[in-house]
Amino acid sequence: MTKANWPDGRIQELFGIALPLIQAPMAGVVTPQMVIAVSEAGGLGSLPCAMLSLDQTREALDIIRQGTSRPINLNFFCHRPPQTDAARELAWRARLAPYYVEQGLDPEAPVPASNRRPFDSAFCALVEEYKPQVVSFHFGLPEQAWLDRVKAAGAKVIASATTVAEARWLEAHGCDAIIAMGFEAGGHRGNFLTDDMATQVGTIALVPQVADAVKVPVIAAGGIADARGIVAAFALGASAVQMGTAYLFCPEARLAPPHLQALRTAADDGTAITNVFTGRPARGIVNRLMRDLGLMSPLAPAFPLAGGPLAPLRNPSAPAGPGDFMSLWSGQAARLGRELPAGELTQRLASEALAKLSRG
Structure with a gap:
Protein backbone atom coordinates (compact mmCIF):
# COMPACT_ATOMS: atom_id res chain seq x y z
CA MET A 1 0.00 0.00 0.00
CA ARG A 80 -9.52 30.16 27.03
CA PRO A 81 -9.77 29.29 30.74
CA PRO A 82 -13.27 30.32 31.86
CA GLN A 83 -14.06 33.22 34.15
CA THR A 84 -15.57 32.21 37.47
CA ASP A 85 -19.34 32.75 37.58
CA ALA A 86 -20.43 31.77 41.08
CA ALA A 87 -24.13 32.35 40.46
CA ARG A 88 -24.15 30.16 37.36
CA GLU A 89 -22.19 27.41 39.08
CA LEU A 90 -24.59 27.47 42.06
CA ALA A 91 -27.56 27.25 39.71
CA TRP A 92 -25.96 24.26 37.99
CA ARG A 93 -25.35 22.53 41.32
CA ALA A 94 -28.96 23.21 42.30
CA ARG A 95 -30.25 21.70 39.05
CA LEU A 96 -28.18 18.57 39.63
CA ALA A 97 -29.09 18.28 43.33
CA PRO A 98 -32.08 15.92 42.81
CA TYR A 99 -29.78 13.41 41.12
CA TYR A 100 -27.43 13.57 44.10
CA VAL A 101 -30.31 12.87 46.46
CA GLU A 102 -31.51 10.03 44.24
CA GLN A 103 -28.09 8.38 44.51
CA GLY A 104 -27.66 9.04 48.24
CA LEU A 105 -25.02 11.72 47.73
CA ASP A 106 -24.62 15.04 49.53
CA PRO A 107 -25.53 17.87 47.10
CA GLU A 108 -23.39 20.26 49.14
CA ALA A 109 -20.24 18.14 49.10
CA PRO A 110 -17.16 19.52 47.31
CA VAL A 111 -16.79 18.35 43.72
CA PRO A 112 -13.62 17.73 41.70
CA ALA A 113 -12.40 20.38 39.33
CA SER A 114 -12.76 19.80 35.60
CA ASN A 115 -9.37 19.07 34.07
CA ARG A 254 -10.01 3.03 27.57
CA LEU A 255 -13.79 2.91 27.53
CA ALA A 256 -16.23 2.49 30.43
CA PRO A 257 -18.54 -0.52 29.98
CA PRO A 258 -21.70 1.63 29.69
CA HIS A 259 -20.08 3.63 26.90
CA LEU A 260 -19.08 0.55 24.92
CA GLN A 261 -22.52 -0.98 25.38
CA ALA A 262 -24.17 2.23 24.19
CA LEU A 263 -21.96 2.22 21.09
CA ARG A 264 -22.82 -1.39 20.33
CA THR A 265 -26.53 -0.56 20.28
CA ALA A 266 -26.34 2.97 18.86
CA ALA A 267 -28.81 3.95 16.14
CA ASP A 268 -28.12 6.30 13.25
CA ASP A 269 -30.38 8.88 14.91
CA GLY A 270 -29.27 8.10 18.46
CA THR A 271 -26.77 10.92 18.92
CA ALA A 272 -27.17 14.65 19.45
CA ILE A 273 -25.14 17.79 20.10
CA THR A 274 -25.18 18.78 23.77
CA ASN A 275 -23.39 21.08 26.21
CA VAL A 276 -24.55 19.48 29.47
CA PHE A 277 -21.43 17.41 30.11
CA THR A 278 -18.70 20.03 29.72
CA GLY A 279 -20.34 23.34 28.85
CA ARG A 280 -19.27 23.14 25.21
CA PRO A 281 -21.17 21.58 22.27
CA ALA A 282 -20.24 17.95 21.67
CA ARG A 283 -21.92 14.99 19.98
CA GLY A 284 -22.81 11.96 22.07
CA ILE A 285 -25.36 9.19 22.40
CA VAL A 286 -28.53 10.56 23.96
CA ASN A 287 -28.98 9.51 27.58
CA ARG A 288 -31.06 10.46 30.59
CA LEU A 289 -29.18 13.64 31.51
CA MET A 290 -29.50 15.02 27.99
CA ARG A 291 -33.22 14.22 27.89
CA ASP A 292 -33.88 15.68 31.35
CA LEU A 293 -31.89 18.91 31.04
CA GLY A 294 -32.34 19.58 27.33
CA LEU A 295 -29.58 19.16 24.79
CA MET A 296 -28.25 22.71 25.06
CA SER A 297 -28.86 23.88 28.60
CA PRO A 298 -28.50 27.60 29.39
CA LEU A 299 -27.61 26.57 32.95
CA ALA A 300 -24.43 24.72 32.02
CA PRO A 301 -21.35 26.65 33.16
CA ALA A 302 -18.66 27.60 30.68
CA PHE A 303 -16.34 24.90 29.35
CA PRO A 304 -15.07 22.85 31.07
CA LEU A 305 -16.68 23.78 34.41
CA ALA A 306 -19.95 21.90 33.82
CA GLY A 307 -18.17 18.58 34.18
CA GLY A 308 -16.96 18.82 37.79
CA PRO A 309 -20.36 18.52 39.53
CA LEU A 310 -21.24 15.56 37.30
CA ALA A 311 -18.27 13.47 38.41
CA PRO A 312 -19.85 12.15 41.65
CA LEU A 313 -22.93 11.11 39.66
CA ARG A 314 -20.89 9.18 37.11
CA ASN A 315 -19.01 7.04 39.58
CA PRO A 316 -21.91 4.90 40.86
CA SER A 317 -23.06 4.11 37.33
CA ALA A 318 -19.67 3.64 35.66
CA PRO A 319 -18.90 -0.04 36.44
CA ALA A 320 -22.08 -1.55 34.97
CA GLY A 321 -24.84 1.05 34.91
CA PRO A 322 -26.62 2.61 31.94
CA GLY A 323 -24.39 5.65 31.70
CA ASP A 324 -27.14 8.09 32.62
CA PHE A 325 -24.66 10.79 33.67
CA MET A 326 -21.70 9.95 31.44
CA SER A 327 -20.69 11.63 28.22
CA LEU A 328 -21.17 8.84 25.67
CA TRP A 329 -19.29 10.54 22.86
CA SER A 330 -20.00 9.11 19.43
CA GLY A 331 -20.33 10.15 15.83
CA GLN A 332 -23.34 9.33 13.70
CA ALA A 333 -21.80 6.22 12.12
CA ALA A 334 -21.26 4.07 15.22
CA ARG A 335 -23.24 1.22 13.66
CA LEU A 336 -20.42 0.77 11.16
Whole structure:
Protein backbone atom coordinates (compact mmCIF):
# COMPACT_ATOMS: atom_id res chain seq x y z
CA MET A 1 0.00 0.00 0.00
CA THR A 2 2.25 2.74 -1.29
CA LYS A 3 1.55 6.45 -1.61
CA ALA A 4 1.15 5.95 -5.35
CA ASN A 5 -1.91 3.77 -4.76
CA TRP A 6 -3.89 6.67 -3.31
CA PRO A 7 -5.55 9.47 -5.30
CA ASP A 8 -3.72 12.13 -3.27
CA GLY A 9 -0.46 11.45 -1.42
CA ARG A 10 0.14 14.90 0.04
CA ILE A 11 -0.67 13.97 3.63
CA GLN A 12 1.54 10.88 3.54
CA GLU A 13 4.36 13.04 2.19
CA LEU A 14 3.74 15.82 4.70
CA PHE A 15 3.60 13.58 7.76
CA GLY A 16 5.89 10.76 6.64
CA ILE A 17 3.20 8.08 6.97
CA ALA A 18 2.27 5.20 4.68
CA LEU A 19 -1.52 5.43 4.96
CA PRO A 20 -3.72 8.56 4.83
CA LEU A 21 -5.59 7.43 7.94
CA ILE A 22 -5.50 9.42 11.18
CA GLN A 23 -6.81 8.07 14.46
CA ALA A 24 -8.69 10.91 16.11
CA PRO A 25 -7.31 12.18 19.43
CA MET A 26 -10.17 11.39 21.83
CA ALA A 27 -9.38 12.73 25.32
CA GLY A 28 -9.84 10.24 28.12
CA VAL A 29 -10.23 7.30 25.73
CA VAL A 30 -7.04 6.96 23.67
CA THR A 31 -4.22 4.97 25.26
CA PRO A 32 -0.53 4.89 24.34
CA GLN A 33 -1.13 1.35 23.10
CA MET A 34 -3.68 2.62 20.56
CA VAL A 35 -1.29 5.30 19.31
CA ILE A 36 1.48 2.72 18.92
CA ALA A 37 -0.78 0.25 17.09
CA VAL A 38 -2.09 2.80 14.58
CA SER A 39 1.32 4.30 13.85
CA GLU A 40 2.94 0.89 13.49
CA ALA A 41 0.19 -0.06 11.04
CA GLY A 42 1.13 2.90 8.85
CA GLY A 43 -1.45 5.45 9.94
CA LEU A 44 -1.04 8.42 12.27
CA GLY A 45 -1.65 7.62 15.92
CA SER A 46 -2.78 10.63 17.97
CA LEU A 47 -2.32 11.25 21.69
CA PRO A 48 -4.85 13.66 23.23
CA CYS A 49 -3.21 15.74 25.96
CA ALA A 50 -6.03 18.01 27.20
CA MET A 51 -6.96 15.74 30.12
CA LEU A 52 -3.38 14.83 31.03
CA SER A 53 -0.97 16.57 33.35
CA LEU A 54 2.55 17.27 32.15
CA ASP A 55 3.84 14.22 34.01
CA GLN A 56 1.08 12.02 32.59
CA THR A 57 1.77 13.29 29.08
CA ARG A 58 5.49 12.61 29.50
CA GLU A 59 4.77 9.12 30.82
CA ALA A 60 2.49 8.37 27.87
CA LEU A 61 5.04 9.67 25.39
CA ASP A 62 7.78 7.56 26.93
CA ILE A 63 5.60 4.47 26.47
CA ILE A 64 4.79 5.45 22.89
CA ARG A 65 8.42 6.08 21.97
CA GLN A 66 9.39 2.70 23.40
CA GLY A 67 6.73 1.09 21.18
CA THR A 68 7.19 2.94 17.90
CA SER A 69 9.59 5.30 16.16
CA ARG A 70 7.02 6.15 13.50
CA PRO A 71 5.26 9.52 13.24
CA ILE A 72 2.74 10.46 15.92
CA ASN A 73 0.41 13.39 16.57
CA LEU A 74 0.06 15.27 19.84
CA ASN A 75 -3.29 17.01 20.26
CA PHE A 76 -4.09 20.01 22.44
CA PHE A 77 -7.11 22.19 23.21
CA CYS A 78 -6.88 25.97 22.69
CA HIS A 79 -9.84 27.18 24.75
CA ARG A 80 -9.52 30.16 27.03
CA PRO A 81 -9.77 29.29 30.74
CA PRO A 82 -13.27 30.32 31.86
CA GLN A 83 -14.06 33.22 34.15
CA THR A 84 -15.57 32.21 37.47
CA ASP A 85 -19.34 32.75 37.58
CA ALA A 86 -20.43 31.77 41.08
CA ALA A 87 -24.13 32.35 40.46
CA ARG A 88 -24.15 30.16 37.36
CA GLU A 89 -22.19 27.41 39.08
CA LEU A 90 -24.59 27.47 42.06
CA ALA A 91 -27.56 27.25 39.71
CA TRP A 92 -25.96 24.26 37.99
CA ARG A 93 -25.35 22.53 41.32
CA ALA A 94 -28.96 23.21 42.30
CA ARG A 95 -30.25 21.70 39.05
CA LEU A 96 -28.18 18.57 39.63
CA ALA A 97 -29.09 18.28 43.33
CA PRO A 98 -32.08 15.92 42.81
CA TYR A 99 -29.78 13.41 41.12
CA TYR A 100 -27.43 13.57 44.10
CA VAL A 101 -30.31 12.87 46.46
CA GLU A 102 -31.51 10.03 44.24
CA GLN A 103 -28.09 8.38 44.51
CA GLY A 104 -27.66 9.04 48.24
CA LEU A 105 -25.02 11.72 47.73
CA ASP A 106 -24.62 15.04 49.53
CA PRO A 107 -25.53 17.87 47.10
CA GLU A 108 -23.39 20.26 49.14
CA ALA A 109 -20.24 18.14 49.10
CA PRO A 110 -17.16 19.52 47.31
CA VAL A 111 -16.79 18.35 43.72
CA PRO A 112 -13.62 17.73 41.70
CA ALA A 113 -12.40 20.38 39.33
CA SER A 114 -12.76 19.80 35.60
CA ASN A 115 -9.37 19.07 34.07
CA ARG A 116 -9.33 20.21 30.45
CA ARG A 117 -6.00 22.02 30.14
CA PRO A 118 -5.40 24.42 27.24
CA PHE A 119 -2.09 24.54 25.41
CA ASP A 120 0.44 26.63 27.31
CA SER A 121 4.17 27.31 27.60
CA ALA A 122 4.77 24.10 29.57
CA PHE A 123 3.06 21.98 26.91
CA CYS A 124 5.01 23.90 24.28
CA ALA A 125 8.27 22.96 26.01
CA LEU A 126 7.13 19.33 26.02
CA VAL A 127 6.62 19.49 22.25
CA GLU A 128 10.13 20.88 21.89
CA GLU A 129 11.48 18.07 24.05
CA TYR A 130 9.76 15.12 22.33
CA LYS A 131 9.54 16.56 18.80
CA PRO A 132 6.41 14.81 17.49
CA GLN A 133 6.02 14.88 13.73
CA VAL A 134 2.52 16.38 13.97
CA VAL A 135 0.80 18.65 16.49
CA SER A 136 -2.95 19.20 16.20
CA PHE A 137 -5.15 21.80 17.87
CA HIS A 138 -8.85 21.96 18.69
CA PHE A 139 -10.80 25.21 19.18
CA GLY A 140 -8.49 27.30 17.02
CA LEU A 141 -4.76 27.84 17.50
CA PRO A 142 -2.53 28.93 20.39
CA GLU A 143 -0.83 32.30 20.52
CA GLN A 144 1.61 32.96 17.69
CA ALA A 145 4.78 32.77 19.79
CA TRP A 146 3.93 29.22 20.91
CA LEU A 147 2.88 28.22 17.40
CA ASP A 148 6.23 29.46 16.07
CA ARG A 149 8.04 27.34 18.65
CA VAL A 150 6.02 24.26 17.71
CA LYS A 151 6.96 24.73 14.06
CA ALA A 152 10.59 25.40 14.94
CA ALA A 153 10.61 22.03 16.73
CA GLY A 154 9.88 20.43 13.38
CA ALA A 155 6.19 19.61 13.83
CA LYS A 156 3.57 19.97 11.13
CA VAL A 157 0.54 21.83 12.49
CA ILE A 158 -3.07 20.87 11.81
CA ALA A 159 -6.33 22.03 13.36
CA SER A 160 -10.08 21.50 13.09
CA ALA A 161 -12.37 23.72 11.05
CA THR A 162 -16.15 23.39 11.09
CA THR A 163 -16.77 26.07 8.44
CA VAL A 164 -14.99 27.42 5.38
CA ALA A 165 -14.29 30.67 7.25
CA GLU A 166 -12.51 28.73 10.00
CA ALA A 167 -10.50 26.79 7.41
CA ARG A 168 -9.35 30.00 5.73
CA TRP A 169 -8.43 31.47 9.13
CA LEU A 170 -6.38 28.40 10.04
CA GLU A 171 -4.51 28.46 6.73
CA ALA A 172 -3.80 32.17 7.11
CA HIS A 173 -2.39 31.55 10.58
CA GLY A 174 0.05 28.85 9.53
CA CYS A 175 -1.64 25.45 9.46
CA ASP A 176 0.04 22.87 7.22
CA ALA A 177 -3.24 20.99 6.71
CA ILE A 178 -6.87 21.48 7.73
CA ILE A 179 -9.22 18.98 9.37
CA ALA A 180 -12.65 19.61 7.86
CA MET A 181 -14.85 18.48 10.75
CA GLY A 182 -18.36 17.71 9.60
CA PHE A 183 -21.39 17.95 11.85
CA GLU A 184 -21.56 14.14 12.00
CA ALA A 185 -18.39 13.90 14.07
CA GLY A 186 -18.48 12.68 17.66
CA GLY A 187 -17.07 14.51 20.66
CA HIS A 188 -16.45 18.22 21.01
CA ARG A 189 -17.11 20.43 18.04
CA GLY A 190 -13.96 22.23 16.89
CA ASN A 191 -15.74 25.52 16.21
CA PHE A 192 -13.97 28.71 17.27
CA LEU A 193 -15.28 31.53 15.05
CA THR A 194 -18.96 30.73 15.61
CA ASP A 195 -21.09 29.35 18.43
CA ASP A 196 -24.14 28.72 16.23
CA MET A 197 -24.74 24.97 16.14
CA ALA A 198 -27.78 25.37 13.89
CA THR A 199 -25.58 26.38 10.94
CA GLN A 200 -22.82 23.78 11.32
CA VAL A 201 -22.04 21.95 8.08
CA GLY A 202 -22.13 18.22 7.28
CA THR A 203 -19.02 16.43 6.03
CA ILE A 204 -20.19 15.84 2.47
CA ALA A 205 -20.90 19.56 2.02
CA LEU A 206 -17.96 20.89 4.05
CA VAL A 207 -15.03 18.93 2.61
CA PRO A 208 -15.24 20.02 -1.06
CA GLN A 209 -15.89 23.64 -0.10
CA VAL A 210 -12.88 23.68 2.22
CA ALA A 211 -10.77 21.94 -0.44
CA ASP A 212 -11.73 24.68 -2.90
CA ALA A 213 -11.05 27.45 -0.38
CA VAL A 214 -7.55 26.55 0.85
CA LYS A 215 -4.28 25.50 -0.78
CA VAL A 216 -3.11 23.16 2.00
CA PRO A 217 -4.26 19.51 2.11
CA VAL A 218 -7.63 18.75 3.70
CA ILE A 219 -8.37 15.93 6.14
CA ALA A 220 -12.01 14.81 6.19
CA ALA A 221 -13.59 13.99 9.56
CA GLY A 222 -17.13 13.21 10.67
CA GLY A 223 -19.25 10.14 10.00
CA ILE A 224 -16.41 8.20 8.32
CA ALA A 225 -16.11 4.68 9.71
CA ASP A 226 -15.54 2.31 6.80
CA ALA A 227 -13.98 2.04 3.35
CA ARG A 228 -16.99 3.63 1.66
CA GLY A 229 -16.53 6.78 3.72
CA ILE A 230 -12.80 6.89 2.99
CA VAL A 231 -13.38 6.60 -0.76
CA ALA A 232 -16.08 9.27 -0.60
CA ALA A 233 -13.74 11.62 1.27
CA PHE A 234 -11.13 11.37 -1.48
CA ALA A 235 -13.80 11.94 -4.12
CA LEU A 236 -14.80 15.11 -2.28
CA GLY A 237 -11.25 16.48 -2.38
CA ALA A 238 -9.73 15.25 0.88
CA SER A 239 -6.13 14.04 1.07
CA ALA A 240 -6.75 11.91 4.18
CA VAL A 241 -9.40 11.00 6.71
CA GLN A 242 -9.55 11.26 10.49
CA MET A 243 -11.69 8.67 12.28
CA GLY A 244 -12.63 8.56 15.94
CA THR A 245 -15.75 6.52 16.66
CA ALA A 246 -14.44 3.60 14.58
CA TYR A 247 -11.51 3.28 17.02
CA LEU A 248 -13.72 3.31 20.12
CA PHE A 249 -14.52 -0.35 19.48
CA CYS A 250 -10.84 -1.35 19.65
CA PRO A 251 -9.54 -3.18 22.74
CA GLU A 252 -6.87 -0.49 23.11
CA ALA A 253 -9.56 2.12 23.90
CA ARG A 254 -10.01 3.03 27.57
CA LEU A 255 -13.79 2.91 27.53
CA ALA A 256 -16.23 2.49 30.43
CA PRO A 257 -18.54 -0.52 29.98
CA PRO A 258 -21.70 1.63 29.69
CA HIS A 259 -20.08 3.63 26.90
CA LEU A 260 -19.08 0.55 24.92
CA GLN A 261 -22.52 -0.98 25.38
CA ALA A 262 -24.17 2.23 24.19
CA LEU A 263 -21.96 2.22 21.09
CA ARG A 264 -22.82 -1.39 20.33
CA THR A 265 -26.53 -0.56 20.28
CA ALA A 266 -26.34 2.97 18.86
CA ALA A 267 -28.81 3.95 16.14
CA ASP A 268 -28.12 6.30 13.25
CA ASP A 269 -30.38 8.88 14.91
CA GLY A 270 -29.27 8.10 18.46
CA THR A 271 -26.77 10.92 18.92
CA ALA A 272 -27.17 14.65 19.45
CA ILE A 273 -25.14 17.79 20.10
CA THR A 274 -25.18 18.78 23.77
CA ASN A 275 -23.39 21.08 26.21
CA VAL A 276 -24.55 19.48 29.47
CA PHE A 277 -21.43 17.41 30.11
CA THR A 278 -18.70 20.03 29.72
CA GLY A 279 -20.34 23.34 28.85
CA ARG A 280 -19.27 23.14 25.21
CA PRO A 281 -21.17 21.58 22.27
CA ALA A 282 -20.24 17.95 21.67
CA ARG A 283 -21.92 14.99 19.98
CA GLY A 284 -22.81 11.96 22.07
CA ILE A 285 -25.36 9.19 22.40
CA VAL A 286 -28.53 10.56 23.96
CA ASN A 287 -28.98 9.51 27.58
CA ARG A 288 -31.06 10.46 30.59
CA LEU A 289 -29.18 13.64 31.51
CA MET A 290 -29.50 15.02 27.99
CA ARG A 291 -33.22 14.22 27.89
CA ASP A 292 -33.88 15.68 31.35
CA LEU A 293 -31.89 18.91 31.04
CA GLY A 294 -32.34 19.58 27.33
CA LEU A 295 -29.58 19.16 24.79
CA MET A 296 -28.25 22.71 25.06
CA SER A 297 -28.86 23.88 28.60
CA PRO A 298 -28.50 27.60 29.39
CA LEU A 299 -27.61 26.57 32.95
CA ALA A 300 -24.43 24.72 32.02
CA PRO A 301 -21.35 26.65 33.16
CA ALA A 302 -18.66 27.60 30.68
CA PHE A 303 -16.34 24.90 29.35
CA PRO A 304 -15.07 22.85 31.07
CA LEU A 305 -16.68 23.78 34.41
CA ALA A 306 -19.95 21.90 33.82
CA GLY A 307 -18.17 18.58 34.18
CA GLY A 308 -16.96 18.82 37.79
CA PRO A 309 -20.36 18.52 39.53
CA LEU A 310 -21.24 15.56 37.30
CA ALA A 311 -18.27 13.47 38.41
CA PRO A 312 -19.85 12.15 41.65
CA LEU A 313 -22.93 11.11 39.66
CA ARG A 314 -20.89 9.18 37.11
CA ASN A 315 -19.01 7.04 39.58
CA PRO A 316 -21.91 4.90 40.86
CA SER A 317 -23.06 4.11 37.33
CA ALA A 318 -19.67 3.64 35.66
CA PRO A 319 -18.90 -0.04 36.44
CA ALA A 320 -22.08 -1.55 34.97
CA GLY A 321 -24.84 1.05 34.91
CA PRO A 322 -26.62 2.61 31.94
CA GLY A 323 -24.39 5.65 31.70
CA ASP A 324 -27.14 8.09 32.62
CA PHE A 325 -24.66 10.79 33.67
CA MET A 326 -21.70 9.95 31.44
CA SER A 327 -20.69 11.63 28.22
CA LEU A 328 -21.17 8.84 25.67
CA TRP A 329 -19.29 10.54 22.86
CA SER A 330 -20.00 9.11 19.43
CA GLY A 331 -20.33 10.15 15.83
CA GLN A 332 -23.34 9.33 13.70
CA ALA A 333 -21.80 6.22 12.12
CA ALA A 334 -21.26 4.07 15.22
CA ARG A 335 -23.24 1.22 13.66
CA LEU A 336 -20.42 0.77 11.16
CA GLY A 337 -17.88 0.06 13.91
CA ARG A 338 -16.00 -3.24 14.15
CA GLU A 339 -14.40 -4.68 17.26
CA LEU A 340 -10.87 -5.19 15.97
CA PRO A 341 -7.41 -4.33 17.34
CA ALA A 342 -6.44 -0.81 16.31
CA GLY A 343 -3.59 -1.87 14.06
CA GLU A 344 -5.66 -4.48 12.27
CA LEU A 345 -8.53 -2.04 11.86
CA THR A 346 -6.21 0.55 10.31
CA GLN A 347 -4.79 -1.92 7.80
CA ARG A 348 -8.20 -3.38 6.93
CA LEU A 349 -9.70 0.05 6.34
CA ALA A 350 -6.82 0.95 4.05
CA SER A 351 -6.96 -2.34 2.11
CA GLU A 352 -10.72 -2.18 1.69
CA ALA A 353 -10.60 1.47 0.57
CA LEU A 354 -7.85 0.77 -1.96
CA ALA A 355 -9.82 -2.17 -3.33
CA LYS A 356 -12.80 0.10 -3.92
CA LEU A 357 -10.62 2.83 -5.43
CA SER A 358 -9.00 0.36 -7.83
CA ARG A 359 -12.44 -0.62 -9.12
CA GLY A 360 -13.02 3.03 -9.61
